[in-house]
Amino acid sequence: MQIEMKFRYYDGDPGEFIKVIEDKCTGCGQCAKFCTTRVWEKVGKIYKPINLSNCVECGACWNVCMADAIDFGEPHGGTGVKFSYG
Amino acid sequence: MKKTIFIRNISEDLMNFMKSDVEYDVIVVGAGCAGPAAAKKCAELGLKTLLIEKALDPGAKNVSGTCLNMAALGDTDLHYIMKCPIEREIHSMRTYHISEDRTTIFTEMPKEGVLLLSIRRDEFDKWHTEQARQAGAEIRLGTAVVDIIQENNTIRGVILESGEKLMCHVVIDGGGVNSIVGRKAGLIPKRSGKNMILYITAAVHLGEEIINERFKDEQGGCCIEYYLAPGTQYKTWPWIFPKKDTVTLGTGGYMTQELINDEFPTVEQYMRNFMNLPIIQKKLEGGKIESWGVHLEYDNKIEQKTKNGLILTGEAGGFVIPFLGEGMPEAFLTGIYAAKTAAACIKKGDVSQSALSEFYEDMIQENLFLQGFMYVGEENKKSILSKPDEEIVEMMQSVIMGGGFITNAVHTKWFKGVENGSIDEVEEAKTFLEFIQPYRQVSTDYMDIYREMRAQVNSNISEKSKNGSDEK
Numbered sequence: 001m002q003i004e005m006k007f008r009y010y011d012g013d014p015g016e017f018i019k020v021i022e023d024k025c026t027g028c029g030q031c032a033k034f035c036t037t038r039v040w041e042k043v044g045k046i047y048k049p050i051n052l053s054n055c056v057e058c059g060a061c062w063n064v065c066m067a068d069a070i071d072f073g074e075p076h077g078g079t080g081v082k083f084s085y086g
Numbered sequence: 087m088k089k090t091i092f093i094r095n096i097s098e099d100l101m102n103f104m105k106s107d108v109e110y111d112v113i114v115v116g117a118g119c120a121g122p123a124a125a126k127k128c129a130e131l132g133l134k135t136l137l138i139e140k141a142l143d144p145g146a147k148n149v150s151g152t153c154l155n156m157a158a159l160g161d162t163d164l165h166y167i168m169k170c171p172i173e174r175e176i177h178s179m180r181t182y183h184i185s186e187d188r189t190t191i192f193t194e195m196p197k198e199g200v201l202l203l204s205i206r207r208d209e210f211d212k213w214h215t216e217q218a219r220q221a222g223a224e225i226r227l228g229t230a231v232v233d234i235i236q237e238n239n240t241i242r243g244v245i246l247e248s249g250e251k252l253m254c255h256v257v258i259d260g261g262g263v264n265s266i267v268g269r270k271a272g273l274i275p276k277r278s279g280k281n282m283i284l285y286i287t288a289a290v291h292l293g294e295e296i297i298n299e300r301f302k303d304e305q306g307g308c309c310i311e312y313y314l315a316p317g318t319q320y321k322t323w324p325w326i327f328p329k330k331d332t333v334t335l336g337t338g339g340y341m342t343q344e345l346i347n348d349e350f351p352t353v354e355q356y357m358r359n360f361m362n363l364p365i366i367q368k369k370l371e372g373g374k375i376e377s378w379g380v381h382l383e384y385d386n387k388i389e390q391k392t393k394n395g396l397i398l399t400g401e402a403g404g405f406v407i408p409f410l411g412e413g414m415p416e417a418f419l420t421g422i423y424a425a426k427t428a429a430a431c432i433k434k435g436d437v438s439q440s441a442l443s444e445f446y447e448d449m450i451q452e453n454l455f456l457q458g459f460m461y462v463g464e465e466n467k468k469s470i471l472s473k474p475d476e477e478i479v480e481m482m483q484s485v486i487m488g489g490g491f492i493t494n495a496v497h498t499k500w501f502k503g504v505e506n507g508s509i510d511e512v513e514e515a516k517t518f519l520e521f522i523q524p525y526r527q528v529s530t531d532y533m534d535i536y537r538e539m540r541a542q543v544n545s546n547i548s549e550k551s552k553n554g555s556d557e558k
Binding site for chain 1: 147208263278357
């Protein structure tokens with residue numbers, strides 16, 4: 001059985017709350033590897049949070065980025081992922 | 087003479103402290119488990135308190151196992167938690183060890199009492215935030231904190247995304263594992279993939295009666311279940327926790343290179359394999375997946391939990407033991423202790439790191455539940471991380487057969503002592519075994535308190551419905 005993960009989100013634009021610091025990114029791809037919602041994609045030699053609207057704000061990418069190339073902030077208040085059962 | 091000078095100095099400091107331009111005594115960031123507990127206690131202690139949460143609904147950004155440990159709620163500070171919205175009372179634990187050719191099942195069932203309270207975090211966190219509001223705390227939802235205000239090496243407040251600056255005497259950080267407050271203050275480190283657990287959860291709707299039937303224990307109570315099966319976890323324990331009409335499932339693993347590899351290209355593959363086990367398919371038959379969650383946990387201490395004007399609580403302060411599935415009671419307790427610390431230090435006019443740390447650490451050290459579970463977590467983590475996968479399955483079996491995680495931690499230390507010929511280590515394990523006894527099971531005392539708390543909830547409900555009918 002194929003099981004697809006689908007998340008719910010608040011309405012509204014969360015803003016660019018995750019950014020890549022381009023001159024620090026080494027293109028190692030750890031961010032993309034540990035991301036469960038495929039936010040990160042390779043663009044040229046570096047990775048960018050292309051699909052940020054899928055982000056569940058877990059922080060895995062920030063924590064595995066050895067090059068300190070990820071600026072991980074907060075989505076605008078009242079936007080972003082929404083869980084129900086916890 | 088000396089005494090007079092001493093008093094004058096204190097009041098000068100106090101005067102400088104009080105005349106500073108602050109709106110709040112305490113600002114609490116995050117309405118998870120620790121934040122509302124801290125805000126409620128601050129307000130009760132007479133502090134002007136603000137609780138800030140980025141979600142519009144408290145709990146909407148929170149993911150956890152959602153089973154409250156009754157042994158922990160026996161702590162006097164946490165009795166009020168027993169009045170929370172409860173989905174189900176959990177009476178026993180069942181563990182399935184599934185290998186290629188057989189399945190072995192163990193059940194742990196106390197003679198009497200409730201082991202755990204199953205909750206929903208959206209309901210629970212909303213209720214808990216309301217308790218803080220009723221105690222007198224101001225609440226701001228849908229508000230993201232983006233930075234802290236630092237002056238003279240002291241945290242003086244927070245900056246909201248609107249640019250609004252809010253000043254206070256003490257910031258209590260309840261912002262969770264990646265809290266922006268703790269990170270900006272330089273206390274929460276980047277974990278670099280070490281001691282990090284990535285967890286996926288799913289809620290499956292089955293209906294109340296089906297859950298009653300499929301998760302019934304031998305005494306007619308409700309049972310939570312743990313599973314050990316190939317390809318369903320990486321050094322963790324997949325679980326199913328029944329709610330009222332829904333069950334939640336969780337699995338994941340330690341974030342190392344081995345967690346995600348060619349065989350497991352993404353962590354949700356573990357969840358797919360878990361849900362596809364024949365025994366789980368049967369348990370979930372006819373069910374519908376309602377929602378998903380993803381959560382990171384940090385399985386290591388945060389060395390420094392305070393700074394001038396700042397206290398870290400709950401998961402932001404590293405008070406979580408993913409291997410034991412423990413974190414919520416630790417968050418409640420540390421939130422409350424942070425509030426007591428803030429109140430005492432603000433009264434003294436000294437919110438320096440040393441003043442906050444002394445008060446806060448003392449309370450943590452004096453709590454046997456916190457100390458006991460930290461010991462158990464540390465010992466169990468050592469054994470699980472140092473062993474190859476085949477040995478972990480054996481170890482987990484012995485954990486189950488030997489009566490749980492606590493016994494395993496004691497045995498690990500005990501056996502190591504015997505192996506090393508160190509009588510001190512054996513003695514330490516023995517002392518700990520005696521020390522931990524009150525926390526091994528839910529005593530009837532806790533059950534008496536629990537019944538009393540639920541009776542209060544029920545009488546409030548009937549009071550309200552009575553008043554409601556009067557109004558009509």
